[in-house]
Amino acid sequence: MTLDPKVPDGPLAEKWDKHRFQMKLINPANKRKYKIIIVGTGLAGASAGASLAELGYEVESFCYQDSPRRAHSIAAQGGINAAKNYPNDGDSIWRLFYDTVKGGDFRAREANVYRLAQVSNAIIDQCVAQGVPFAREYSGYLDNRSFGGAQVSRTFYARGQTGQQLLLGAYQAFSRQIGLGKVKMYPRTEMLDLVVVDGHAKGIVVRDMVTGQIRTHSADAVVLATGGYGNAFYLSTNAKGCNVTAAYRAYKKGAFFANPCYTQIHPTCIPVSGDYQSKLTLMSESLRNDGRIWVSKKKGDKRPPAQIPEEERDYYLERKYPSFGNLAPRDISSRSAKEVCDEGHGVGESGLGVYLDFADAIKRLGENAIREKYGNLFHMYEKITGENPYQMPMRIYPAVHYTMGGLWVDYNLMSNLPGLFVAGEANFSDHGANRLGASALMQGLADGYFVLPYTIGDYLSKVKPGSAKTDMPEFQDAKEEIVAKTKRLLGVKGKKTVDEFHRELGHVLWGYCGMARDEEGLKKALVRIPEIREEFWKNVCVLGSNEELNQSLEKAGRVADFLEFGELLCLDALERRESCGGHFRVEHQTEEGEAKRDDRKFCHVAAWEYKGPNASPERHKEELKYENVTLATRSYK
Numbered sequence: 001m002t003l004d005p006k007v008p009d010g011p012l013a014e015k016w017d018k019h020r021f022q023m024k025l026i027n028p029a030n031k032r033k034y035k036i037i038i039v040g041t042g043l044a045g046a047s048a049g050a051s052l053a054e055l056g057y058e059v060e061s062f063c064y065q066d067s068p069r070r071a072h073s074i075a076a077q078g079g080i081n082a083a084k085n086y087p088n089d090g091d092s093i094w095r096l097f098y099d100t101v102k103g104g105d106f107r108a109r110e111a112n113v114y115r116l117a118q119v120s121n122a123i124i125d126q127c128v129a130q131g132v133p134f135a136r137e138y139s140g141y142l143d144n145r146s147f148g149g150a151q152v153s154r155t156f157y158a159r160g161q162t163g164q165q166l167l168l169g170a171y172q173a174f175s176r177q178i179g180l181g182k183v184k185m186y187p188r189t190e191m192l193d194l195v196v197v198d199g200h201a202k203g204i205v206v207r208d209m210v211t212g213q214i215r216t217h218s219a220d221a222v223v224l225a226t227g228g229y230g231n232a233f234y235l236s237t238n239a240k241g242c243n244v245t246a247a248y249r250a251y252k253k254g255a256f257f258a259n260p261c262y263t264q265i266h267p268t269c270i271p272v273s274g275d276y277q278s279k280l281t282l283m284s285e286s287l288r289n290d291g292r293i294w295v296s297k298k299k300g301d302k303r304p305p306a307q308i309p310e311e312e313r314d315y316y317l318e319r320k321y322p323s324f325g326n327l328a329p330r331d332i333s334s335r336s337a338k339e340v341c342d343e344g345h346g347v348g349e350s351g352l353g354v355y356l357d358f359a360d361a362i363k364r365l366g367e368n369a370i371r372e373k374y375g376n377l378f379h380m381y382e383k384i385t386g387e388n389p390y391q392m393p394m395r396i397y398p399a400v401h402y403t404m405g406g407l408w409v410d411y412n413l414m415s416n417l418p419g420l421f422v423a424g425e426a427n428f429s430d431h432g433a434n435r436l437g438a439s440a441l442m443q444g445l446a447d448g449y450f451v452l453p454y455t456i457g458d459y460l461s462k463v464k465p466g467s468a469k470t471d472m473p474e475f476q477d478a479k480e481e482i483v484a485k486t487k488r489l490l491g492v493k494g495k496k497t498v499d500e501f502h503r504e505l506g507h508v509l510w511g512y513c514g515m516a517r518d519e520e521g522l523k524k525a526l527v528r529i530p531e532i533r534e535e536f537w538k539n540v541c542v543l544g545s546n547e548e549l550n551q552s553l554e555k556a557g558r559v560a561d562f563l564e565f566g567e568l569l570c571l572d573a574l575e576r577r578e579s580c581g582g583h584f585r586v587e588h589q590t591e592e593g594e595a596k597r598d599d600r601k602f603c604h605v606a607a608w609e610y611k612g613p614n615a616s617p618e619r620h621k622e623e624l625k626y627e628n629v630t631l632a633t634r635s636y637k
Contacts, residue, residue: 003622006410007111012628016115023458031056033465037219039191041068044424045225046170047448053177064190069171072239076163077284079155080441082120091152093117103149104432105581106631112429119450130169147437149329155438160284160377192482194250201420202468205478212546216475218468221419228403228425232562234506236400237282243558244565255415256607258408258428261573264582265515266401267333271353280399285437288326290361295354299344305393324636331434331582334398338515348395357393404431408607412455423447433581486546489556494539498555501536513570518586522574533563578602
């Protein structure tokens with residue numbers, strides 16, 4: 001089966017404008033007849049909810065947090081990209097497009113990436129109009145800083161809390177629609193299944209996380225904006241609640257899952273400090289603007305950093321990638337950190353760390369200037385580590401962060417399952433095999449504000465409103481499945497906690513499918529993960545009952561999905577016999593240790609179809625056609 005991305009014809013720069021004109025419209029009065037379910041209230045979900053309700057659609061929104069504004073988008077730190085070219089340093093829509101395609105190691109769909117670059121400037125205008133307090137320089141213009149994988153400064157920011165400020169902006173617009181009665185909000189409500197009627201997504205099954213009540217909701221279309229699956233690795237920079245459940249259960253109902261092996265390792269995280277640590281903390285990539293990364297040239301050097309003279313330091317990114325230096329892309333920077341640590345040059349007690357040093361920047365600019373740019377990040381680092389980063393270098397090490405894989409979508413952001421739209425990190429569409437820093441916020445808002453409002457209307461124009469009802473057998477069957485699964489989880493009454501199983505899965509995934517993968521390790525993982533899953537269903541301990549607030553039950557359902565999804569992730573990594581971006585197969589590297597693609601065999605999206613609980617999933621392809629850029633070996637030297 002060859003997947004049709006439904007990319008419009010014509011020149012790249014004209015595709016989106018032409019497509020918008022050709023799409024069918026719905027009369028404003030008729031929009032009120034249609035209901036849309038949106039799951040997730042991060043940047044993609046909140047912006048989509050605000051936009052679609054403003055257009056007149058009836059919107060029902062669901063999130064498992066106690067407030068929509070507590071979505072994980074709020075944790076993003078460094079900034080959001082746009083091709084405004086305010087610094088006059090040579091940026092353009094084309095350059096942002098090319099940097100994104102190249103940064104993704106030529107494994108993204110050209111047309112989607114160009115559209116993302118095209119609407120990026122409108123995103124900034126929208127956010128400024130909402131009052132987002134972006135940093136400004138002396139003239140009053142919005143300020144920009146650099147991020148990895150680019151040689152221009154195109155990243156707009158609000159100190160180290162850009163995600164929080166952008167989400168508050170989207171949340172205000174969203175809250176206005178809630179207040180007007182156009183959005184019905186269901187907080188502390190978790191989606192547990194997708195309902196499909198006659199091949200179309202028509203609703204969801206949810207659990208009220210306070211009372212335990214399991215309900216069904218019907219609609220004319222469903223939008224998943226539920227984020228990524230990085231928490232499959234147990235230790236990641238994601239909030240503990242982030243999970244794969246909504247996307248994975250949609251996959252089990254027929255939606256294809258694309259490129260699950262494309263997971264991003266962020267190079268700038270606080271290192272692991274103990275065996276029972278539950279998550280990791282990100283230090284924004286923006287710190288690499290002024291911080292220099294180095295290790296001692298001497299192996300096993302335990303001297304304090306101030307006692308290591310300049311000539312005995314290895315600024316390895318500056319040495320290896322002189323053009324980009326400390327702003328080399330995330331996948332390259334992460335692997336380089338792993339290399340120097342594996343060779344014995346790592347810092348800290350564990351040896352799994354490198355220095356991020358601001359001494360030169362403080363000497364050049366002064367401590368106040370650094371405090372203005374990064375003050376809250378420095379404060380957070382000191383609170384966690386007990387070390388003052390103004391006086392000594394930060395210690396950082398790579399960690400699981402973003403996921404480029406997700407549910408497959410076409411140019412309209414609709415999955416292969418009609419009526420199911422997927423936005424933001426939950427889809428696969430824009431970042432290829434490696435996401436450039438500051439592009440996640442851009443994609444989430446582009447999807448919600450500037451893409452879905454057009455494309456979802458085109459789909460709904462061909463659908464009779466209100467045709468799905470919750471008393472249909474499909475809804476009742478889906479609800480009964482969830483009730484049965486919940487009873488099964490509570491009925492195991494084993495001896496091991498959910499976290500023990502999750503931690504064990506994380507060790508397997510990080511060890512065999514983390515920064516480096518090889519055939520032998522992936523095959524070991526594909527043997528070990530089913531063993532952990534089998535033990536889970538025999539020996540997991542889930543206390544309490546369903547008819548109450550039960551966080552143990554919530555975690556158990558999510559980890560049960562991770563234990564299935566982890567196998568799909570490793571299978572995808574095994575089948576992709578090349579290195580590209582965040583997917584680094586040890587067998588496929590150049591003599592210099594860089595990723596070695598195989599464009600002849602693997603210049604495609606791998607989209608997996610669920611075939612049943614005891615059957616292997618089927619791998620489908622969407623061939624990637626590059627008509628406007630030339631496939632090239634990625635170089636940042």
